[in-house]
Structure formats: structure tokens, C-alpha cells
Amino acid sequence: MGEEVVSVAASLELLDDGEVVFVEGDLGWFKERGYGDMRGEKRYVFSPVETLYLVKHGKAEVYRYGRRLGFIELLSFFAMRDQNLWRDYVIYMDLRKRRYVVKEGFGPKLRFRVFERGEYQSKPAKYLVIPLYEGESVSVDELISLVRSCRSMDKVAVVAVLDRRNEVVYYHASTVELWNK
Known part of the structure; x- marks a missing residue:
């Protein structure tokens, strides 16, 4: 099996509380492949390791206050909140x-x-x-x-x-x- 293909990278938003939420794109593609989870009735969220993986592989773009964040910026942001982020990300990946x-x-x-x-x-x-x-x-x-x-x-x-x-x-x-x- 080859690389998973998504036609257009989804838009995600990094909120002030550190949560990453789905904004735009093919939500069904993510659900079918086990990315993210529904929180409440209207919020589809992604964990930090999922977010990093999706950004690294070009499947999602993350924005904060309208500005697109790169992989390194996201890694730094999440690592400040979780000292085991790198370990968990490498295992997840x-x-x-x-x-x-x-x-x-x-x-x-x-x-x-x-x-x-x-x-x-x-x-x-x-x-x-x-x-x-x-x-x-x-x-x-x-x-x-x-x-x-x-x-x-x-x-x-x-x-x-x-x-x-x-x-x-x-x-x-x-x-x-x-x-x-």
C-alpha cells in the first residue's frame, strides 16, 4: 500500500487552550482513517501528535490568528505543554x-x-x-x-x-x- 492521499490539505485552527480543531476540508477522509475525534456536538479535534503528523505529511495546515504555522512552530508550542511530546510523536509516526x-x-x-x-x-x-x-x-x-x-x-x-x-x-x-x- 502506498502513501495515504488527500486531495487538498485540510485547514485546522490552533486555539488559545492548545486544542486543534477542524475548520475546512474533507472531514470524512480524516474520520475514515481514524484521525481526530468529535468533542461535543460541533467540534472535531486533533491531538498534538496527530496534528504534527498531518502537518509533516502535508495532509493539514494549521492556523493561529490567521497565520499559518509550520511544523517546527507547532512542535515548539506543544513541547512547552508536554515534555514527552517528541517521544510520543515518534512512536505515533x-x-x-x-x-x-x-x-x-x-x-x-x-x-x-x-x-x-x-x-x-x-x-x-x-x-x-x-x-x-x-x-x-x-x-x-x-x-x-x-x-x-x-x-x-x-x-x-x-x-x-x-x-x-x-x-x-x-x-x-x-x-x-x-x-x-
Whole structure:
């Protein structure tokens, strides 16, 4: 499969509260491919990592006070609000490149919901991504707690580690009960 093609880049607006909203373009194209979410009755919003991805790939243009913002400006703006933005963006970009639909997860520790290829809109997400930087400490108890949370939601836990070269390595994480009979 080749690159996703959109006929004309959509217009998005960066609001004062940091939210990015859809203004103009082919909204159906974004919905079909799992970009953005409806908030309330009239607002279609995009997460910071989605916004960066769409701008980088020419699928959207973002405006603030009528001025078009570039990728670097957006990256700087969002990074001031989230110290893990780069890590999350690289992981998001890597998953999208692998043709997965990626949606926001349940907070910074269970960062992304990932849908099996071809199952978006027909089945719930199969995976929950636990993002880490290479060398970042995480306690075994915390990791077990996150894996159990994933299991309780009937999701597969995937630890995504961003290394120093901006490459992502994925690990399937699960708990094992060992019994001595």
C-alpha cells in the first residue's frame, strides 16, 4: 500500500487552550482513517501528535490568528505543554507508518490505543502502548500494574521504547502466574 492521499490539505485552527480543531476540508477522509475525534456536538479535534503528523505529511495546515504555522512552530508550542511530546510523536509516526490506526489512550502511561489493521470502526482497539525512553527507569510493580490494567480492559500491553537514534522497539508485555504443584 502506498502513501495515504488527500486531495487538498485540510485547514485546522490552533486555539488559545492548545486544542486543534477542524475548520475546512474533507472531514470524512480524516474520520475514515481514524484521525481526530468529535468533542461535543460541533467540534472535531486533533491531538498534538496527530496534528504534527498531518502537518509533516502535508495532509493539514494549521492556523493561529490567521497565520499559518509550520511544523517546527507547532512542535515548539506543544513541547512547552508536554515534555514527552517528541517521544510520543515518534512512536505515533512509527505506528502510522506501519499502517495502524492510533488513537489517544488513557493518560500518559497508557498513551495510545492501537487498532489491528483493517479493524478500525468495526472492533475495539487491540493494543495499549506504554511509552518509554531508552534508559528510563520504571519499577517492576508499576509495569505489572500497567499490564494488569491493559488485561482488565481486554487489551494487549505493548511497551514502546524510543532509543537514542529515534528508533522505536516494541515489546509485548504480559504477566505469568508460576505455580509449584
